[in-house]
């Protein structure tokens with residue numbers, strides 16, 4: 001895993017000052033020529049600079065190149081595509097494109113088709129739901145997951161609970177928000193008897209950018225766990241090589257990787273693990289035959305068994321187009337670029353000081369550039385140490401045309417540790433009927449409605465970091481914010 005994660009500075013050279021280009025043109029990063037990304041930004045993503053945007057929410061959603069849209073549209077304009085559930089010529093044309101996209105997904109992740117199946121879903125959440133609802137949880141089985149997980153993974157505990165399986169959370173350590181590696185074996189070895197046990201964790205945290213070790217997959221397998229790797233926040237800027245790592249299930253949203261299209265995700269699943277799943281229903285598309293006078297249905301083989309209804313067949317060709325863009329650029333190139341820029345953004349925040357020398361920002365998660373991705377959670381601080389209201393940060397960022405994310409980013413576990421919210425606080429302070437988020441934040445005594453998240457991606461550049469650093473400087477010696485801030489919305 002570390003092999004594809006070069007340190008941000010080549011040969012131990014000192015880093016440039018925050019917000020300053022590392023080298024002329026910023027084209028070489030940790031020994032990798034990343035100049036192709038500047039060309040891409042100037043051409044295929046010219047709309048960003050035309051509109052003066054600093055886009056720092058790649059973990060929320062990736063951005064698409066204009067050429068992706070053109071190529072997709074040309075393909076749709078030049079053909080006639082019917083519903084793939086038939087065998088007529090237009091249906092066959094759609095099927096061919098869908099199967100090409102499927103094969104391309106497998107090859108992008110270096111997954112052998114003999115070993116892995118690629119199942120198209122509406123998004124990563126759809127992939128996670130497929131596993132959760134069909135995993136054969138029974139009484140005595142275990143669902144183990146890290147505190148640091150997206151709510152779409154947390155939600156699987158409801159399926160586990162309904163079937164009598166026990167859910168256990170592996171805590172994150174305050175500060176770094178990593179898992180105590182010495183503690184993990186205690187959880188993994190706690191598997192009494194012959195059971196179906198599922199362990200779920202994110203390859204990269206959508207909250208803190210922490211990259212949890214892929215080595216856990218083998219450790220968990222050694223103790224009989226099936227492993228669900230949520231790779232949604234990892235794969236846009238990191239290589240996931242399924243010829244090396246063998247999770248049973250992997251969840252992905254393609255818009256996070258290359259922006260277009262939305263509405264398509266994927267469950268990559270090992271064929272032997274898929275065979276364990278027990279779908280709770282059947283639907284159009286998932287069966288070979290079903291009868292009405294006799295309650296019998298025959299499931300379709302392979303991926304079709306898990307693809308409910310009509311797949312998003314007009315969007316699937318855009319998956320192949322997007323993957324080809326990433327291949328042309330090189331995922332290692334993107335990885336190197338966001339590592340370099342992310343380290344500078346982190347430095348910019350950590351070195352931000354008020355006149356009295358006190359910190360003007362606090363980071364939630366790792367403060368060094370090792371085993372982490374370019375997703376950085378933080379808050380600005382007033383000189384007296386109070387957290388700057390995140391709604392004011394939103395407003396100030398908008399004035400700079402900066403797109404950030406605020407709140408808890410659908411990852412409450414990481415947030416609870418970051419903000420040291422105890423279980424007792426949560427149990428005592430129920431989110432009551434008719435309460436607003438503002439009421440709740442006050443009730444449990446939080447200093448703000450959450451963190452700020454800056455995340456980098458495909459065409460992030462030096463100028464983005466420089467403009468972010470200018471924006472961040474506005475918080476130096478800020479003693480108060482206006483009172484007219486809007487109500488908070490849910491996370």
Ligand SMILES: Cc1ncc(COP(=O)(O)O)c(C=O)c1O
Nearest residue numbers: 123124125150206230232233253
């Ligand atoms: C780590 C992680 N998992 C799952 C999801 C859910 O993705 P989607 O909303 O596309 O289903 C996200 C979305 O941000 C995420 O970052």
